[in-house]
Amino acid sequence: MRPKARRTTRLGESQLAIGFAVGGEPGSRLARKLAMPVSGDTLLRMIHSAPLPDFVAPTVVGIDDWAWLHISVIVSSDFARS
DSSP states (O other), rough: OOOOOOSOOHHHHHHHHHHHHHHHHHHHHHHHHHHOOOOOHHHHHHHHSSSOOOHHHHHHHEEETTTTTGEEEEHHHHHOOO
């Protein structure tokens, strides 16, 4: 635990996982039911300050033409396999 921290590392990781899963206010309600009260704004702040995952450039890219409203979607076939 960091000095002067208001939550343990374990509690912070659990709250962050809840925030990523369901968002701010819904996460706040869920965390309160799980006896880990936190505000929705704090969950959003935690999500915003979380480190981004490493970016891996796609090796194979395809274009999927979607007929609804004439939208083309660029799809990485590597993403579909993971």
